[in-house]
Amino acid sequence: MPVDIPSAETLKEIYTRMWRIRLFEEQAEYQSSQGKVMGALHTYIGEEGVAVPVCAHLHDTDYITSTHRGHGHCIAKGADIRRMMAELFGRATGYCKGKGGSMHIADFTVGMLGANGIVAGGFGLATGAGWAAQLRQSGQVAVCFFGDGAANRGPFHENINIGAVWKLPVVYVCENNQYAQWTAQKDVTLVTDIANWAPSYGIPGVQVDGMDALAVYEAAGEAIARARRGEGPTLLECKTYRFHGHNFGDPQMYRTRDEIADWVDKRDPIKRLAAYVLEAGIISPEEDQAIQQQVAEAIHEAVRFAESSPYPTPDELHKDIYSYEYA
Numbered sequence: 001m002p003v004d005i006p007s008a009e010t011l012k013e014i015y016t017r018m019w020r021i022r023l024f025e026e027q028a029e030y031q032s033s034q035g036k037v038m039g040a041l042h043t044y045i046g047e048e049g050v051a052v053p054v055c056a057h058l059h060d061t062d063y064i065t066s067t068h069r070g071h072g073h074c075i076a077k078g079a080d081i082r083r084m085m086a087e088l089f090g091r092a093t094g095y096c097k098g099k100g101g102s103m104h105i106a107d108f109t110v111g112m113l114g115a116n117g118i119v120a121g122g123f124g125l126a127t128g129a130g131w132a133a134q135l136r137q138s139g140q141v142a143v144c145f146f147g148d149g150a151a152n153r154g155p156f157h158e159n160i161n162i163g164a165v166w167k168l169p170v171v172y173v174c175e176n177n178q179y180a181q182w183t184a185q186k187d188v189t190l191v192t193d194i195a196n197w198a199p200s201y202g203i204p205g206v207q208v209d210g211m212d213a214l215a216v217y218e219a220a221g222e223a224i225a226r227a228r229r230g231e232g233p234t235l236l237e238c239k240t241y242r243f244h245g246h247n248f249g250d251p252q253m254y255r256t257r258d259e260i261a262d263w264v265d266k267r268d269p270i271k272r273l274a275a276y277v278l279e280a281g282i283i284s285p286e287e288d289q290a291i292q293q294q295v296a297e298a299i300h301e302a303v304r305f306a307e308s309s310p311y312p313t314p315d316e317l318h319k320d321i322y323s324y325e326y327a
């Protein structure tokens with residue numbers, strides 16, 4: 001059992017946000033099956049125990065960078081689910097005016113610097129945000145969420161190295177769900193414990209059970225406090241599992257039903273936190289029901305908001321596009 005247990009208020013908020021991710025994405029998958037969602041959809045279901053307790057230590061002024069699997073990060077950092085749903089529906093009221101879709105949602109007002117379709121694309125952004133915070137001496141921290149697959153790309157090594165040398169206030173959080181698309185991690189690297197890379201760059205590497213929100217809360221708290229003290233980055237590896245396919249519609253031929261059932265039935269991070277908060281009397285069974293109901297209602301409201309919003313007009317096509325012309 002971790003030593004650093006969140007306050008009852010924080011625990012309720014963590015629990016609520018984990019449900020918000022789960023139900024938002026179940027709804028998004030349903031809406032995808034109805035042809036309402038434009039573009040690809042990668043769900044975070046099963047991994048809620050990572051982003052939510054990490055972000056519980058952050059202020060709106062702190063930064064996070066995300067991945068192609070970004071809804072969980074957005075919701076954990078406090079983004080508006082109505083604008084998120086509208087973006088998935090391709091509507092003008094969405095975060096990117098309906099022109100970006102799931103993989104480009106950002107909300108600078110809460111420090112969410114963006115989902116990212118480029119695997120390992122968040123490293124440079126988070127490291128740069130950390131560098132800017134250091135130059136400003138603002139006390140802000142940047143958290144870079146990334147997958148095990150991203151750890152096999154160059155930006156992982158380059159950014160962690162420079163972050164370590166410059167003692168930047170960045171925490172690199174690996175969501176090691178053991179698969180990159182349809183490829184098992186063990187088939188493409190002999191270093192399956194990502195935290196083991198940390199000593200190569202002279203920083204602490206910490207490994208934690210990513211299905212245990214309390215353990216993640218404690219480990220993230222230490223790493224974020226260290227970054228705020230100016231002592232530099234930590235590489236925090238959270239072992240986790242995505243319950244659904246890589247993307248919506250993935251037939252999942254690369255892993256067995258038994259393996260999936262083992263994680264879903266025995267290690268669901270929401271069930272696990274529910275068991276703790278109910279047992280400890282922090283949330284009563286009635287409150288638990290009320291939380292789930294309120295979250296479900298808010299998500300239905302987000303769907304109504306999205307459906308009743310207009311599509312972007314054709315003249316929006318060439319707006320918000322940046323290009324540089326060489327002379």
Ligand SMILES: Cc1ncc(C[n+]2csc(CCOP(=O)(O)OP(=O)(O)O)c2C)c(N)n1
Pocket residue numbers: 067068069117118119120146147148149150151175177179180181246
């Ligand atoms: C630079 C780059 N290469 C390949 C892809 C295609 N791609 C999309 S997601 C993905 C797997 C990423 O795996 P991981 O980093 O473990 O994240 P997870 O999907 O498991 O959350 C790949 C290879 C991409 N989007 N960008």
Ligand SMILES: [Mg+2]
Pocket residue numbers: 147148149175176177178179180181
């Ligand atoms: Mg992965």
